[in-house]
Amino acid sequence: MSAAVTQLAPVPLRVAAVVRETADSVTLTLARPDGSAVGPGAPGQFNMLYPFGIGEAAISLSSDSAETLVHTVRGVGAVSEALGRLRPGDWVGVRGPFGAGWPLEAARGRDIVLVAGGIGLAPLRSVIHAVLRDRAAFGRLFVAYGARTPRERLYVAELEDWQARSDIDIAVTVDAGDAHWSGRVGFVTALLANAPIDPARCIVMACGPEVMMRAAARQMLGRGVPIENVYVSLERNMKCAAGLCGHCQVGPLFMCKDGPVFPFGRVQDLLGVREI
Template identity: 50%
Template sequence: MGPESVAASPTSDAVPGLPEYAPRPFLLQDRRQETSDTVTLTLVPADGGTVPSFRPGQFNMVYAFGVGEVAISISGDPTRDGPLVHTIRAVGKVSTALTRLRPGDVVGIRGPYGQGWPIDAAEGKDVVVVAGGLGLAPLRPVLYELIGHRSRYGRVEIVFGARSPADLLYYSEVQEWRRRTDLRLQVTVDSADRSWYGDVGVVTQRLPDTRFDASRAVAFVCGPEIMMRFVAQALEARGLAEDAVWLSMERNMKCAIAQCGHCQYGPLFICREGPVLSYRRLKPLLAWKEL
């Protein structure tokens, strides 16, 4: 495939002449160990072409040759042209294979897919970002955007929770953000030993301490579903409207194009209508058990 074959379409970057399902080879440039089971991969197109642009919150199907494919959100900087960045936790067969790759290896990429965070709707408003564990990965592009165009937004409050200090992603970057005076970032862990001098407690415990004007604020929340449920309830209690709170949902995905049926969540295909959805739409569905 020559460089002429990589003209990026806005929503997808499928190889011309091949079905949407066919991945495009990307070269692994850099691999960074984030935690014991999580790595951040930096990828460039193997054909020398351009990296497709994406909106914060969108995801790609990432393919390990001979193993399979898995949906991974994009964690890079949307405000500048750069390599593709994915942060991946070794959970299943495919994600484990992806975390074991070394620079020089090749993976397949198709995407980006899905609806991202409604960043435009946040302009001129206070922004509350709540991330739990790996949930920071799809929110990092939001932080790049907020920081990159800081004057477009009101107060920025970030709460980042993880299970333990050893589970904190992007540690040095988070420390940098904490030092900024134009935003507030609280980090909390569920439990810690004596070497940790930061906050201990679940993310919801930090929310009363966030400051925002509920009448003109939006919240972007990503983490385990149960955490998002508690956080959304707490934000609602703080006066945020249901359609000002946005969650990124996760479901099993095989195709990413609303055809395999796996990611259905009530009437929604998480891959197509999501993964980012308003709490207004999700609230009635979150009440169903095992949906």
């Protein structure tokens, strides 16, 4: 593939729907017209979203739709908070999609374990959608999801749908429950010990805090999953998303163009170095 001159200008797309997920998170559905300069992207890839006049942030795709771009955004700064204020009919600038996505091709015919912490469920939801769309192509699907509190769970109605289905195993845990919570409390990694999968023919995909991903990877390696079948998605500060601004480097890797999804074996040594 020959190199293309990087698209500098955001493409305006219309907000088709907004769903409030939690006190600080929303899911935006953007209409993507036929022939749009912004492609549909693949699970694990991300777009740079630009609320007009404010700034740009890297936000992963949280569904696998071709007609729309779906992004779940947690408001943690000026740009993400401005994205959270968008209403249907508003316009948002988009550059993308960028990056290497989840290994869905490699996962065909295998069991899949998804390990999500907090907002890390958003990029993995796109995997769940893709697997459910072509369910027979994959083996068992096990999802371990950890949120801080019950109120901070994303996609609550969808979680219930998934829990009701027989073709997906989903286990949810929280760091701290409340008066209405009767589910599990504790680390998400505790859900992995008895995950009903065949370690020899399974692909693991993890997204969440780095300490969680490292623990999850170690746990699954301990269960006999080959290291080349364990994948993680990393986050660093990004400005250009195209390997040109230098911000997202971790050792020799650019998170934007080499990642954000990496085979764990490629990053485990780097992630063990403090402040890298």
